[in-house]
Amino acid sequence: MEKGSAPPAPPALPTPPTHYVGREAIEGGAGAVPPPLRVTHEQRQRAVHGQLADVAWPRPAIALRSHHPNRPLAGNKTPRHEYLDSPEVLEAKMHIVARLVRESKCCVAYTGAGLSRAAGIDDYATKDDQSVSAPGRPKLRSFLDAQPTSAHYTLAAMERAGLVHEYIQQNHDGLIQKAGFPQEKINEIHGSWYDPSNRVVAFDGKLRDDLFQWLLDVEERADLCLCLGTSLSGMNSDRVPNSAANRMLRGEAGALGTVIINLQETPMDDKSAVRVWARIDDAFKVLARILSLDTSPLPPPRLKHKYIVPYDAEGKYDPFSRMEWNMSGGKEMVIQHAAAENLHCKGRVLCRDQDGHFRIGLDLDHHLILGHWWVWAVVRGAVPHLPVMNVSPVLSRASQPYSVPDAVLQQVAEYRRTHPHGLPSSLPSSPSSSSSSSSSSSSSEGASSSSSPSSSTSCARDTGEASEDAPAVMSYVPAAV
Secondary structure, three states, X not given: OOOOOOOOOOOOOOOOOOOOOOHHHHHOOOOXXXXXXXXXXXXXXXXXXXXXXXXXXXXXXXXXXXXXXXXHHHOEEEEOOEEEOOHHHHHHHHHHHHHHHHHOOOEEEEEOHHHOHHHOOOOOOOOOOOOOOOOOXXXXXXXXXXXXXHHHHHHHHHHHOOOOOEEEEOOOOOHHHHOXXXXXXXXXXXXXXXXXXXXXXXXXXXXXXXXXXXXXXXXHHOOEEEEEXXXXXXXHHHHHHHHHHHHHHOOOOOOOEEEEEOOOOOXXXXXXXXXXXXXXXXXXXXXXXXXXXXXXXXXXXOOOOEEEEOEOOOOEEOOOEEEEEEOOOOOEEEOOXXXXXXXXXXXXXXEEOOOOOEEEEEOOOEEEEEOOHHHHHHHOOOOOEOOOEEOOOOEEEOOOOOOOOHHHHHHHHHHHHHOOOOOOOOOOOOOOOOOOOOOOOOOOOOOOOOOOOOOOOOEEOOOOOOOOOOOOEEOOOOOOO
16 A cells, blocks of 8 residues: 555445345244245345345354253243354454444443353353353352453443443443443443442332433434343343344444344344354454454542532532532431432441442341442532432532532542552452352343342441541441342
């Protein structure tokens, strides 16, 4: 290429076929749209590899045979067979995914428990000991001790690069926040272990109104959905990948469709733009290389416990309001979020644990946790409502709209300088068995605990970050599950 000349344009994305053949047509069932008299080899290949597939690709190899259904209680009786693409096909598919991501104006990550399985957190759909996702999984004393995987760090890097715009989280585990993805872009639709105002939703429970409205808004705007580690067994939130896929199949302008990365079959495979059969970490390592991303850990800064923040007496964001938000030990707190199931529940900050999270004792919930990343989100005024607030906050009005104080920005810069890759987990992985014995039904794809899992971390305050009224050390009494 001559000096100063423009680089050659990358090849155009494949064009989806004009005639979509769904799973029912391929399997000979009813309800297809409308099937031709004969299903061709090309149509069968696209049903396996996605609508943008190269029909010459070999089919994925079966890596595990299982006679158990995927999620029978949710109506998904697909066998738990696991499949793997060849390295060459995986590379080719991730090049197409990279092109889709670069073209997207609203790329949504939609993640299930398969994303966090490599971090040591159990899921519903993978019950076989011989699963290809099993090797290398850490054994945890508590799910709270889990750390992000390479896929989590790649997703966080994609957000920093402007390539992922929204995140719909079916899990409760906080791993994507630990990896540095900003809290304000994460819809924890099925509840969270790290948000006292967003309890984990039971399998037949009601979704929080504001989060459901956010979900509907994203469903309309998403031109691309990255569907990662979810069985797509008919949860209400599955509407997002389903709608994105349908818009592409109808040929709507700008619609890029849905990418599915999973080891097991899902009901939407034949609708996908690209169907990747791989471990999610393996696929995202390829994607990170293609996109030239820096996936070095850059978790959220761990800030102090007391700040002046732009929220009003009801805990709602207001750029002209000022509230002293004080998370010191012993301070009385209340859930004031109108959509919270535990609205008006009161309690106290018990302490700050060794991972920087705040332990809060509420009257109905034993001990709950506020993830330390919430402080950075609140100090920036980035979330519309406080997850928890002081019972009698100090309030005032300002004549100018809020901006993050220079002193806070200096704290963040100093934290980044002294902890370029964040702080390590306070507890290493244990050689003992994982904590999967505590489980109950939940609406989510995540680990099957209906409340925050117990933690083996003692509740010790961070040096220099607790006020005089905070106890030096408190033993953490886990919530009953």
